Amino acid sequence: MTDLFTGNSKPGLTRELIEALLPMFEEASAGAIAVDRQSYITWINNSYSQLLGLGNPEQVIGKPVRQVIPHTRMPEVVETGKPLLLDIMEHNQQQLVVTRMPYYDDQGAIEGAVAFVLYDDLQPLTPLVSKYRRLHRDLAAARKALARKARGTRYSLADFVGASPEALEVKRRARLAAGRDMPVLLLGETGTGKEVLAQAIHSASARAENPFVGVNVAAVPENLLEAEFFGVAPGAYTGADRRTREGKFQLANGGTLFLDEVGDMPLPLQAKLLRVLQEGEIEPLGSNKVSHVDIRLIAATSRNLETMIAEGSFRSDLYYRLNVVEIGIPPLRERLADLGVLCEALLGEICEGQDLRGEITDAGVAALGGYDWPGNIRELRNVLERALTMSEDGDLLDADAIFKVLPRTSGATESRAPVRAVRPLAQIVADAEAEAIEEALVACRGNRTRAARALGISRSVLYEKLSRMS
Numbered sequence: 001m002t003d004l005f006t007g008n009s010k011p012g013l014t015r016e017l018i019e020a021l022l023p024m025f026e027e028a029s030a031g032a033i034a035v036d037r038q039s040y041i042t043w044i045n046n047s048y049s050q051l052l053g054l055g056n057p058e059q060v061i062g063k064p065v066r067q068v069i070p071h072t073r074m075p076e077v078v079e080t081g082k083p084l085l086l087d088i089m090e091h092n093q094q095q096l097v098v099t100r101m102p103y104y105d106d107q108g109a110i111e112g113a114v115a116f117v118l119y120d121d122l123q124p125l126t127p128l129v130s131k132y133r134r135l136h137r138d139l140a141a142a143r144k145a146l147a148r149k150a151r152g153t154r155y156s157l158a159d160f161v162g163a164s165p166e167a168l169e170v171k172r173r174a175r176l177a178a179g180r181d182m183p184v185l186l187l188g189e190t191g192t193g194k195e196v197l198a199q200a201i202h203s204a205s206a207r208a209e210n211p212f213v214g215v216n217v218a219a220v221p222e223n224l225l226e227a228e229f230f231g232v233a234p235g236a237y238t239g240a241d242r243r244t245r246e247g248k249f250q251l252a253n254g255g256t257l258f259l260d261e262v263g264d265m266p267l268p269l270q271a272k273l274l275r276v277l278q279e280g281e282i283e284p285l286g287s288n289k290v291s292h293v294d295i296r297l298i299a300a301t302s303r304n305l306e307t308m309i310a311e312g313s314f315r316s317d318l319y320y321r322l323n324v325v326e327i328g329i330p331p332l333r334e335r336l337a338d339l340g341v342l343c344e345a346l347l348g349e350i351c352e353g354q355d356l357r358g359e360i361t362d363a364g365v366a367a368l369g370g371y372d373w374p375g376n377i378r379e380l381r382n383v384l385e386r387a388l389t390m391s392e393d394g395d396l397l398d399a400d401a402i403f404k405v406l407p408r409t410s411g412a413t414e415s416r417a418p419v420r421a422v423r424p425l426a427q428i429v430a431d432a433e434a435e436a437i438e439e440a441l442v443a444c445r446g447n448r449t450r451a452a453r454a455l456g457i458s459r460s461v462l463y464e465k466l467s468r469m470s
């Protein structure tokens, strides 16, 4: 072993301290090294030179440390005077956990640095490292989710679950749409995932860092739609706010505006929307100033716009403006092959954060396949949620558990099915009662006391009815 500190400067306090601590560190560590002010090696112990595969330690004294240990950060410590107390360094495909500290002369000037290899084998640290990696992954996912939420989106393309040819085609077109800054028209029945897809397209587009603003045209009273869309100038009408109220177009500026149920838009507003799309300018209510907006429009509807055009209730020129990229989302009954993966994803979502581990048997999935799903994936989610709430045998849903909660008929089958046989009134009443109880339990997340209160019956009566139902 060579002498620790070469050079002729007088030993100072810090240096003394390091010298005092060195034997202890040296013994506890898998190797130790010191460099001078120019990052030239002044000392290295035997164990470190063996670890580095150097043979004779003397031959590296006086060499620049980077020449011997290419990935070392000792020069940085000497330059900045800041210790690097914990670092992982690669050397010859080994990962070394190292600590590095500067040391000073009497006048307080940096004289060099020392480093110790704390571990030359990460094996004992595996639980710690994997915990760190897991936390890091969780943190990254949470940051991403938070950022998405801040921008108004919750979904990415991976959230559009499905592996059937129909689902893959939807995803392929969505990816295509994401790459082009053009209007998109999503066509599909209620609950097929139009909003999921709109958010996913936004998240995968160049506008992803900008806002995603959604507005359900059918949910806004007709007389408020214009203000909702284009905003209101201060004092635009009696009782109007003194401040400017921004409309959805301004809020979505730079990002994506999602118009859900665009088929429900009244004709006068359709004309205004068309103008905005043609000119890229909006005029808030009560203002005579126009302002430029830059948005990508994604519209969706469950209605047949072509029939509406023929009937005169939807403008054909607007239709062609909106329908640059059209994506038809098939109803669930046309992609029953996806039932299994959808159940898995939805049960995972439902059980998240709860002390539940929902699973479904193959027979359970087959039972779901016999239904025609007028409410599509939203309805599937409700059925699974209800089945879990009602399930008596833990969290495994079999065919029986599904049949118990599956609606007996759906709107779609009802309209196609022949008139049903007349049934005894008592049975109809019992069925209606069972359905009301299931709904109350779902609404109260399985809390029977609250469900009983909501139904206006006592807990004991609810229990009695439940036992008769099962």
Ligand SMILES: Nc1ncnc2c1ncn2[C@@H]1O[C@H](COP(=O)(O)OP(=O)(O)OP(=O)(O)O)[C@@H](O)[C@H]1O
Pocket (backbone or CB within 6 Å): 159, 160, 161, 162, 188, 189, 190, 191, 192, 193, 194, 195, 196, 197, 260, 302, 345, 377, 378, 381
């Ligand atoms: N492909 C899918 N994968 C996973 N979940 C989905 C999918 N499609 C829809 N969902 C879920 O179904 C529910 C309804 O989806 P969404 O609101 O996007 O449907 P929608 O077509 O916009 O319905 P509506 O026309 O009634 O507004 C949501 O909870 C959503 O998470």
